[in-house]
Amino acid sequence: MSLLFDVKSNPKRAYASFAALAIVMLVFPFFSANFGNSWVRIVDMALLYIMLALGLNIVVGFAGLLDLGYIAFYAVGAYMTGLLASPQFAAVIESFVNTYPSVGEFLVWLCGPEIVQNGIHLSVWYIVPLGAALAAFFGALLGAPTLKLRGDYLAIVTLGFGEIIRIFMNNLNAPVNITNGPQGINLIDPIRVFGVSLAGEEGSKATVYLGNFSMPSVNAYYFLFLFLCVVIVIITARLQHSRLGRAWVAIREDEIAAKAMGINTRNIKLLAFSMGASFAGVAGAMFAAFQGFVSPESFSLNESIAVLAMVVLGGIGHIPGVILGGALLAALPEVLRHVVAPIQMSLFGKVLIEAEVLRQLLYGLAMVIIMLYRPAGLWPAPKHEDRMTVEADQPNASA
Amino acid sequence: MSDQIMLNIAGVNKSFGGLQALSNVSIQIQRGQIYGLIGPNGAGKTTLFNVITGLYQPDTGTFELAGKRYSPSAPHEVAKVGIARTFQNIRLFGEMTALENVMVGRHVRTHQGVFGAVFQHPAARREELEIKQRAQELLDFVGIGQFAARTSKFLSYGDQRRLEIARALATDPKLLALDEPAAGMNATEKLALRELLVKIKTEGITILLIEHDVKLMMGLCDRLTVLDYGKPIAEGLPAEIQKNAAVIEAYLGGGH
Numbered sequence: 001m002s003l004l005f006d007v008k009s010n011p012k013r014a015y016a017s018f019a020a021l022a023i024v025m026l027v028f029p030f031f032s033a034n035f036g037n038s039w040v041r042i043v044d045m046a047l048l049y050i051m052l053a054l055g056l057n058i059v060v061g062f063a064g065l066l067d068l069g070y071i072a073f074y075a076v077g078a079y080m081t082g083l084l085a086s087p088q089f090a091a092v093i094e095s096f097v098n099t100y101p102s103v104g105e106f107l108v109w110l111c112g113p114e115i116v117q118n119g120i121h122l123s124v125w126y127i128v129p130l131g132a133a134l135a136a137f138f139g140a141l142l143g144a145p146t147l148k149l150r151g152d153y154l155a156i157v158t159l160g161f162g163e164i165i166r167i168f169m170n171n172l173n174a175p176v177n178i179t180n181g182p183q184g185i186n187l188i189d190p191i192r193v194f195g196v197s198l199a200g201e202e203g204s205k206a207t208v209y210l211g212n213f214s215m216p217s218v219n220a221y222y223f224l225f226l227f228l229c230v231v232i233v234i235i236t237a238r239l240q241h242s243r244l245g246r247a248w249v250a251i252r253e254d255e256i257a258a259k260a261m262g263i264n265t266r267n268i269k270l271l272a273f274s275m276g277a278s279f280a281g282v283a284g285a286m287f288a289a290f291q292g293f294v295s296p297e298s299f300s301l302n303e304s305i306a307v308l309a310m311v312v313l314g315g316i317g318h319i320p321g322v323i324l325g326g327a328l329l330a331a332l333p334e335v336l337r338h339v340v341a342p343i344q345m346s347l348f349g350k351v352l353i354e355a356e357v358l359r360q361l362l363y364g365l366a367m368v369i370i371m372l373y374r375p376a377g378l379w380p381a382p383k384h385e386d387r388m389t390v391e392a393d394q395p396n397a398s399a
Numbered sequence: 400m401s402d403q404i405m406l407n408i409a410g411v412n413k414s415f416g417g418l419q420a421l422s423n424v425s426i427q428i429q430r431g432q433i434y435g436l437i438g439p440n441g442a443g444k445t446t447l448f449n450v451i452t453g454l455y456q457p458d459t460g461t462f463e464l465a466g467k468r469y470s471p472s473a474p475h476e477v478a479k480v481g482i483a484r485t486f487q488n489i490r491l492f493g494e495m496t497a498l499e500n501v502m503v504g505r506h507v508r509t510h511q512g513v514f515g516a517v518f519q520h521p522a523a524r525r526e527e528l529e530i531k532q533r534a535q536e537l538l539d540f541v542g543i544g545q546f547a548a549r550t551s552k553f554l555s556y557g558d559q560r561r562l563e564i565a566r567a568l569a570t571d572p573k574l575l576a577l578d579e580p581a582a583g584m585n586a587t588e589k590l591a592l593r594e595l596l597v598k599i600k601t602e603g604i605t606i607l608l609i610e611h612d613v614k615l616m617m618g619l620c621d622r623l624t625v626l627d628y629g630k631p632i633a634e635g636l637p638a639e640i641q642k643n644a645a646v647i648e649a650y651l652g653g654g655h
Contacts, residue, residue, distance in 0.1 A: 242516030244516055249499075253492035257492065381494075
């Protein structure tokens with residue numbers, strides 16, 4: 001399988017497989033629309049998880065910094081969208097006016113009547129870069145105090161950070177209501193690209209019209225997420241094979257030697273945290289707009305662990321592996337939800353094991369089996385130990 | 400005269416708790432020399448190395464490279480100033496290929512950031528190509544060019560040592576500091592290493608060398624300093640060192 005996408009060793013076959021993959025990805029939503037929207041919706045969520053996994057892969061896979069609080073940056077992106085693309089900001093100002101009138105009046109004066117009435121509604125063109133930038137800032141903020149930590153200690157500190165963000169989101173409804181607390185933020189604007197709402201206009205039954213052409217809303221989101229995924233894959237792949245990507249791997253492999261080679265490990269590590277977080281920020285913003293709703297329970301420790309599991313099971317540090325891991329683990333629970341109950345009904349006449357229970361069981365089982373038999377992941381990066389034959393034929397070919 | 404001195408350190412002290420690891424060490428290395436540092440186990444050779452390259456902070460001391468003061472406060476700053484080092488127990492980036500290892504060494508002399516990496520504008524591509532070419536040249540220079548695509552942890556022991564030297568050379572050092580490069584090598588490998596070091600010397604790079612193999616050192620070094628219990632007990636030409644009574648006593652004990 002790993003040879004199918006290897007541009008270096010066999011460009012023709014690699015481009016052919018890329019083309020085949022592209023066609024499958026483009027046709028998929030139209031094909032599966034025949035079986036209802038839920039399958040496309042599952043893949044939409046899987047694409048978001050793939051974005052997350054690719055971002056975490058920079059931190060954990062390339063730079064070797066174990067981050068258990070990664071979902072916090074997803075939350076940052078999602079909540080930023082919740083505040084800046086929904087009526088929520090009006091509620092925030094109102095809450096300030098009621099609790100701290102002086103601050104509230106200043107905000108009213110600052111924002112003007114439009115925002116006080118309706119909240120802020122930024123377009124996707126601001127939301128995506130802002131989400132990336134804000135999450136990157138938080139990434140650096142988390143990274144700064146953990147620079148001297150490695151392994152277990154780093155994992156515990158990042159875990160704490162992830163929980164802090166979630167608990168903040170859960171409790172920032174008093175004394176001033178900013179995040180709406182456990183109820184979450186509702187009525188988040190759907191994404192509009194060039195005047196076309198990806199949720200479909202009102203009364204269109206969630207159908208998006210482009211001229212004479214129409215498709216369900218989930219399909220429109222599918223193409224947006226697919227586009228973002230491709231952009232993120234290109235960015236990570238290019239970073240990986242750059243001076244910075246090499247510096248990240250060098251830090252992972254041997255931090256002291258990396259320092260001795262002139263790598264400013266502090267800056268390069270902070271960059272890894274920021275880059276990884278920025279992808280999560282974008283994914284979070286997309287998640288919020290896609291769901292139209294965010295609440296703290298979407299950002300629990302379980303989610304951090306799930307994303308880490310995607311990276312580790314797929315093939316840590318190897319982009320195609322991480323994508324595979326993300327796709328499998330994100331789709332698995334949804335597929336089970338659709339398949340488990342009907343199968344049991346037809347076999348036993350009743351549901352013996354809930355899909356959710358079975359999911360936990362299979363998750364654990366998959367982890368154990370893969371760690372035992374494929375410790376480097378399902379699709380690990382290739383190792384070059386037996387390339388002798390290739391190079392012996394053409395000594396110093398590249399010199 | 401002063402521009403002939405590559406490394407000039409004076410009055411270096413370093414203690415770990417109550418242990419005085421280095422006391423008042425001063426060394427002057429002439430440009431283009433191979434300078435040896437020998438001494439019994441625990442004499443402070445590697446400590447001195449780590450202080451010079453910024454891995455440990457000295458208690459006191461002044462440091463000059465090619466006539467310019469530098470402060471060994473952080474390893475990456477020292478690498479930028481122009482001192483590259485290898486390690487006593489090999490520290491390669493094991494999962495990377497040999498070529499990538501050397502390419503990492505170019506990090507400090509190149510500049511491309513996120514923008515260049517993502518957009519791959521012409522300057523970024525050119526720099527990346529230069530990094531690759533220079534790395535391959537250096538692999539060829541140390542004699543392992545044919546293993547460029549091999550994951551470095553699968554290289555033989557001697558080749559790993561060579562790769563570490565190539566990686567250090569990639570930082571364009573003025574001074575190359577080698578910590579026991581011949582450790583664990585057999586006689587043939589040692590001979591080849593010796594040839595390589597002479598070749599590096601003829602490129603005009605000054606070398607500071609720690610080694611236990613006294614025979615190798617005597618034949619290779621232009622000058623030597625002998626450390627014992629953190630103090631320099633002798634300094635001079637190899638022939639002088641061999642006859643020095645204090646050195647003989649340090650190595651063999653009193654009564655000889």
